[in-house]
Each structure stands twice: as structure tokens, then as C-alpha cells.
Amino acid sequence: AQKVTQAQTEISVVEKEDVTLDCVYETRDTTYYLFWYKQPPSGELVFLIRRNSFDEQNEISGRYSWNFQKSTSSFNFTITASQVVDSAVYFCALPTGGGNKLTFGTGTQLKVEL
Amino acid sequence: GAGVSQSPSNKVTEKGKDVELRCDPISGHTALYWYRQSLGQGLEFLIYFQGNSAPDKSGLPSDRFSAERTGGSVSTLTIQRTQQEDSAVYLCASSLTSSTGELFFGEGSRLTVL
Numbered sequence: 001a002q003k004v005t006q007a008q009t010e011i012s013v014v015e016k017e018d019v020t021l022d023c024v025y026e027t028r029d030t031t032y033y034l035f036w037y038k039q040p041p042s043g044e045l046v047f048l049i050r051r052n053s054f055d056e057q058n059e060i061s062g063r064y065s066w067n068f069q070k071s072t073s074s075f076n077f078t079i080t081a082s083q084v085v086d087s088a089v090y091f092c093a094l095p096t097g098g099g100n101k102l103t104f105g106t107g108t109q110l111k112v113e114l
Numbered sequence: 115g116a117g118v119s120q121s122p123s124n125k126v127t128e129k130g131k132d133v134e135l136r137c138d139p140i141s142g143h144t145a146l147y148w149y150r151q152s153l154g155q156g157l158e159f160l161i162y163f164q165g166n167s168a169p170d171k172s173g174l175p176s177d178r179f180s181a182e183r184t185g186g187s188v189s190t191l192t193i194q195r196t197q198q199e200d201s202a203v204y205l206c207a208s209s210l211t212s213s214t215g216e217l218f219f220g221e222g223s224r225l226t227v228l
Contacts, residue, residue, distance in 0.1 A: 047218070101173070102217060
């Protein structure tokens with residue numbers, strides 16, 4: 001089966017705390033991409049990152065970082081020094097169906113409070 | 115603007131009526147997707163259009179659902195004889211190539227079936 005699992009339904013943190021969102025995937029493909037999207041309260045999903053399975057180096061973009069581990073089929077997302085504006089639902093996703101569609105996890109609702 | 119545009123943003127209808135939801139993708143994007151997001155759920159793939167190829171309809175939940183894409187641009191998702199379980203946010207996304215690239219989402223059409 002090809003699927004994405006985000007076991008954390010909801011996470012609440014206090015501003016400035018670090019938080020890690022977990023993503024575990026299953027795929028038959030030998031090469032593949034993984035994605036993270038953010039859905040703020042406005043509803044429009046916003047692309048955050050695409051990672052190729054060839055590249056297992058961690059990636060950092062400002063306060064965001066991603067840890068990709070092929071051995072454990074995980075692609076975790078860490079927000080450092082969280083801010084209220086980070087409050088959103090975060091989705092991990094994997095192309096399936098021969099790349100025709102993006103299969104999303106069920107999302108993790110992140111609430112950052114003052 | 116230059117983003118994906120969806121209309122209507124909100125639609126309330128009575129059970130048994132037909133509804134049409136419209137998506138205007140980003141100009142030049144050959145790939146167009148429809149997803150459904152039910153309350154508290156992840157994103158459920160419905161249908162995918164790529165250029166002039168036959169669409170991937172594998173996600174349509176029943177024959178009451180259909181979609182067209184005219185001239186490789188605007189798409190209309192039609193739901194016939196709506197049921198209460200059709201209530202959801204219907205999201206449209208477009209991409210330059212396929213799901214291995216970044217998807218740009220619209221703000222969605224919220225459908226409520228009474």
C-alpha cells in the first residue's frame with residue numbers, strides 16, 4: 001500500500017517552544033518525492049517543501065527544518081521557536097497512482113499559544 | 115490575482131439538488147486536481163486532469179460526481195442529486211506538470227447539503 005500516516009492529530013505548544021510533526025510513509029516506489037503543506041485558518045493549502053528520496057540530507061529554511069530518514073520511512077518537520085502565526089494544519093504528502101495524484105496524510109493541527 | 119480561483123466560495127443546497135463548482139487554474143498549468151476535505155479529515159483525491167489526456171477519475175466516490183475541463187483551462191465539478199454526506203470543502207489545485215511538482219491550491223468551495 002502507498003500511504004502517509006500522521007499519528008499526531010493535534011499538538012498545542014506555547015510560543016517559542018520547538019515542535020516536531022511526525023510523518024511516516026509507505027511506498028512501493030524506489031524513487032519518490034515527499035511534500036509538506038500548510039493549511040492556515042484561511043483554508044488555502046500552501047506548499048512548504050518537496051524532498052527527493054535520493055537526498056537524505058536534512059534541510060533547513062529559517063525556523064523550519066526537515067529530517068528525512070529512508071531507513072524508517074519518516075519525513076519529520078520541526079518548527080523552531082514557534083510563533084502564533086505557525087498555527088495551522090500541516091499535511092505530509094506522497095505522489096501515488098503513478099504520480100497522478102498526491103496522497104495526503106490526515107494532517108496535524110498545530111496550535112501555538114501565547 | 116494570479117492564483118487558483120474557485121467559485122462559489124460557499125454553497126448551501128437542499129438534498130437532491132445538483133451543484134456545480136468551478137475552478138480557474140493558474141494560466142499555463144497543465145495539471146488540475148480536485149480534492150475533497152470533510153470536517154476534520156484529510157484531503158481525499160477526486161479527479162486529475164493532465165493536458166489533453168484522459169482524466170484520472172479513480173477518486174470519484176460515485177457516479178453522481180463528474181468533472182470537465184474545457185480548453186485545458188477552467189474545470190467544473192458537478193455533483194448530481196446531492197446527499198448530506200457530500201457536505202465538505204472541495205479544493206482545486208493546479209500544477210505546471212504533475213503531482214511531483216508543487217501544487218497550488220485555491221481557497222476551496224464549501225458545500226453544505228441540508
